[in-house]
Amino acid sequence: xxxxxxxxxxxxxxxxxxxxxxxxAQVSAHLSACRACSEYAxxxxxxxxSIAAIDRDADRIEPPADMHERLAAAVRKAANKPSPRLTLWxxxxxxxxxxxxxxxxxxxxxxHAPIHGTTPTAKAADxxxxxATYRRAASLDSHDLDALLDMHAxxxxxxxxxxTAGRAFLAPNSGAWTNSKEAYHET
Amino acid sequence: MKRxxxxxxxxxxxxxxxxHVLAADTTPTPAVAHSPNAALVYWRAFxxxxxxxxxxxxxxxxxxxPLPANATDxxxxxxxxxxxxxxxxxxxxxxWGVDYxxxxxxxxxSYLANARKLSRGACFHARYLASKGDxxxxxxxxxxxxxxxxxxxxxxxxxTLVEVAIEKIATDxxxxxxxxxxxxxxxxxxxxxxxxxxxxxxxxxxxxxxEPTFKLAFTSDVERxxxxxxxxxxxxxMQLPAGTDEKTLLSWVADTKDRYAQAAExxxxxxxxxxxxxxxxxxxxxxxxxxxxxxxDYSILTAIPKIRAYEMELKARWTMLHAGAAFLxxxxxxxxxxxxxxGDGPFAKTxxxxxxxxxxxxxxxxxxxxxxxxxxx
Numbered sequence: 338x339x340x341x342x343x344x345x346x347x348x349x350x351x352x353x354x355x356x357x358x359x360x361x362a363q364v365s366a367h368l369s370a371c372r373a374c375s376e377y378a379x380x381x382x383x384x385x386x387s388i389a390a391i392d393r394d395a396d397r398i399e400p401p402a403d404m405h406e407r408l409a410a411a412v413r414k415a416a417n418k419p420s421p422r423l424t425l426w427x428x429x430x431x432x433x434x435x436x437x438x439x440x441x442x443x444x445x446x447x448x449h450a451p452i453h454g455t456t457p458t459a460k461a462a463d464x465x466x467x468x469a470t471y472r473r474a475a476s477l478d479s480h481d482l483d484a485l486l487d488m489h490a491x492x493x494x495x496x497x498x499x500x501t502a503g504r505a506f507l508a509p510n511s512g513a514w515t516n517s518k519e520a521y522h523e524t
Numbered sequence: 525m526k527r528x529x530x531x532x533x534x535x536x537x538x539x540x541x542x543x544h545v546l547a548a549d550t551t552p553t554p555a556v557a558h559s560p561n562a563a564l565v566y567w568r569a570f571x572x573x574x575x576x577x578x579x580x581x582x583x584x585x586x587x588x589x590p591l592p593a594n595a596t597d598x599x600x601x602x603x604x605x606x607x608x609x610x611x612x613x614x615x616x617x618x619x620w621g622v623d624y625x626x627x628x629x630x631x632x633x634s635y636l637a638n639a640r641k642l643s644r645g646a647c648f649h650a651r652y653l654a655s656k657g658d659x660x661x662x663x664x665x666x667x668x669x670x671x672x673x674x675x676x677x678x679x680x681x682x683x684t685l686v687e688v689a690i691e692k693i694a695t696d697x698x699x700x701x702x703x704x705x706x707x708x709x710x711x712x713x714x715x716x717x718x719x720x721x722x723x724x725x726x727x728x729x730x731x732x733x734x735e736p737t738f739k740l741a742f743t744s745d746v747e748r749x750x751x752x753x754x755x756x757x758x759x760x761x762m763q764l765p766a767g768t769d770e771k772t773l774l775s776w777v778a779d780t781k782d783r784y785a786q787a788a789e790x791x792x793x794x795x796x797x798x799x800x801x802x803x804x805x806x807x808x809x810x811x812x813x814x815x816x817x818x819x820x821d822y823s824i825l826t827a828i829p830k831i832r833a834y835e836m837e838l839k840a841r842w843t844m845l846h847a848g849a850a851f852l853x854x855x856x857x858x859x860x861x862x863x864x865x866x867g868d869g870p871f872a873k874t875x876x877x878x879x880x881x882x883x884x885x886x887x888x889x890x891x892x893x894x895x896x897x898x899x900x901x
Contacts, residue, residue, distance in 0.1 A: 341891075346586070357582065466637055468622075468741055469629040471682035476826035478889060479834070483689060489637035 340367065344374050345480050377480075562615035562675055563635070569608035570638040573645065574601035584648040586696055590899060591655050599652040602645045606665065609642055613668045618675040624737055628744035636686045639676045643669040643690045647697035654701035659710035662701050666711070669694040670718045677730075678723065680737040681827055684730035688834040695841040695895065699848055703879065703898040708852035715849060719842035726835040727791040731828070735784035739777050742816075746773045764815050776816045783809065783817055787824070791832045802828065833888045839865055840884040844895045847871050848882055852897070 344367045347360060368375045466489040474485055576584070580598045583591065612618075622631050650665035670691060677687025698715065702708040723729065749758040750770040759766055764773070790801045806825055809817050843865055851859035851873070864871045867885035872892075874881045879898025886893045 360582075465630075466632060466634045467629065468624065468627075468631045468633055468682070468737070471633060471636070472629070472738070475681050475685060475824065476830075478830070479689065479692070482685060483640075486637045486640050486686065486689065489634065490641040 341371060341374050342480075344368070344371070345377055348374075348378055560615045560617060562612045562618035563620045565608055565612035565615065566618075566635070566639065566642070566672070566675075569605045569612060569642055570635070572604045572608065573638070573641055574598075574605065576601065584644060586647075586693070586700070591652060595652050595655075599649055602649050605642060606646055606649055606668070609646060609668050609672065610664065613671040613675075620676075620679075624740040625744050627741070628748060629741040630745075631741060633682070636676065636683065639672055640686060640690055640693075643672050643693055646672075647693050650697050651700055654703070654707060659701075659707055663711055663714045666694055666698050666701070667714050667718070669697070674723065677726075678733065680733040681730045681824070681831065684726060684733075684831060685827075685834070688726075688831075688838060691838055692841070695838075695845060698845055699895045699897045700899070702845075702848055702852055705852045708849040711845075712849045712853070715842065715845045719846060722838060722842055725792055726838070727828075727831040728788045730831055731784055731788040731791060734824070735781055738780065742777050743774060746770055746777075776814050779814050780816055783812075787828055791828055798832065836866065836886055837888045837893050840886045840893045841895060844871055844882045844884065844893075848880075848895065848897045851880070 344364055347364050364378075368378055474482060477485065576598065580594065580601070583595050583598045620633075620635050622633065624631055646665045646669040650662040650669075653659075653661040653665065673687045673690035673694065676690065677684045698711060702711060745758065746755075747770070749755045755768075755770065756766065759768055786805060790798060790805055793801060809825055812818060843862065847859055847862040847870065850862055859873070860870045862870060864884050864886075871882040871884055874883070876896075877899075879896060882895050882897070884893040
């Protein structure tokens with residue numbers, strides 16, 4: 338099982354395009370022998386695709402118009418299945434996978450939206466590393482939470498926002514992300 | 525005459541005032557004294573986290589053993605950020621400056637991901653220094669990672685989950701640095717200090733902190749949207765019943781307090797008692813008439829057993845570090861004297877090429893908690 342944890346870490350690295358050919362072969366060999374990891378790999382495959390898309394063409398990436406609705410429908414459908422204990426687990430797993438996909442796409446959108454200017458949608462704002470986002474992510478398992486934090490670390494501004502003692506704000510009315518207290522109060 | 529006196533008086537006042545301004549201009553302004561806040565220094569460290577290429581990023585992977593040739597370059601790139609991290613960890617007070625009452629649920633917590641990334645850098649740097657025989661340096665890096673973890677956590681649920689994530693990275697790296705008796709002895713002091721200061725009731729504290737955080741943030745959202753006339757949009761975005769007024773929303777959030785207190789009490793119970801009470805608690809949450817508690821179904825309910833398991837995992841990991849160090853420095857007898865806190869004897873030990881693996885009886889996510897010592901693969 339320890340090997341599985343290592344492979345799952347490597348899968349997360351692979352999602353960010355960080356594995357070389359030898360490491361990919363190692364992952365591949367393990368996946369062909371381990372059903373659990375193979376299923377896990379499938380669940381994060383969409384994440385790899387979305388991140389690859391961000392890398393390829395960050396400026397033009399757009400989520401499908403009906404994506405949010407489809408995600409919501411998928412979760413609702415899963416939630417209506419019988420067997421309470423199994424359902425909760427399945428829903429949590431599905432929600433985790435879907436959340437990662439949604440977060441990565443929406444986060445990419447939010448990040449590429451100008452801080453001042455075009456207002457990102459409320460959904461895009463959701464993908465930022467906010468309390469609301471993390472509150473929903475509290476149900477993720479540790480590997481998925483790690484992947485989410487990796488993504489946020491990759492896209493977050495690392496510098497201290499000037500004059501705000503490390504704080505950034507979501508402007509209350511527009512949903513725009515600002516690191517200026519003045520801009521926050523103006524909105 | 526009176527006018528002349530007034531003119532003289534006014535001129536004198538202006539002259540003196542001007543002199544005061546001139547005097548002030550030539551005197552260095554002393555810095556305003558603030559009580560030191562580690563978070564401000566951490567933010568400076570975050571700002572110089574190195575940009576790494578994909579190849580360099582791969583060098584930092586915990587499974588990259590032994591460290592590849594370009595590890596020296598990558599370790600050097602982490603230097604400036606780690607220097608600031610050492611300064612920050614020397615400051616006991618740490619406030620991340622998140623004002624939930626003002627920022628609401630949209631409060632940006634970018635420090636969490638940055639803290640984890642900085643800690644990963646410190647742990648990689650520790651492994652690098654240990655490979656070069658600088659165990660004092662390695663110990664300092666590992667200590668810094670654990671201090672940052674504990675300065676991040678405790679405020680609420682997510683901050684505690686990130687604290688656990690960082691401590692897992694740090695304990696993995698510490699075990700990885702224990703390649704022989706000398707290295708293990710060099711890290712024993714650090715392990716003793718942090719194992720004995722492991723936060724008690726981690727899960728309980730996280731849940732107790734989540735309640736006021738959520739209350740402040742949600743109340744702020746409600747009041748802001750009510751004032752701006754955008755409550756209907758807010759209700760729709762939160763999937764709350766249309767037409768609910770501000771007063772009702774605030775009464776719902778007040779009503780969550782008891783639930784969090786209950787959850788905090790339950791999460792601290794031992795095994796079977798926890799399972800029994802949690803089952804009842806889950807059923808009550810799901811059948812509650814308070815829509816806010818229903819909203820919490822998937823995040824909070826799923827998080828309760830997880831964070832409880834993670835608290836136990838940290839206890840197992842730090843005890844395993846004790847046991848691993850004992851084995852390397854004192855042999856099998858010293859190892860056997862340390863009990864698995866979740867078993868009825870010592871940890872299970874398996875020798876591997878380049879090191880050994882310890883496993884606890886504790887299962888987290890259906891797998892035993894394990895720690896790899898040295899370069900075990």
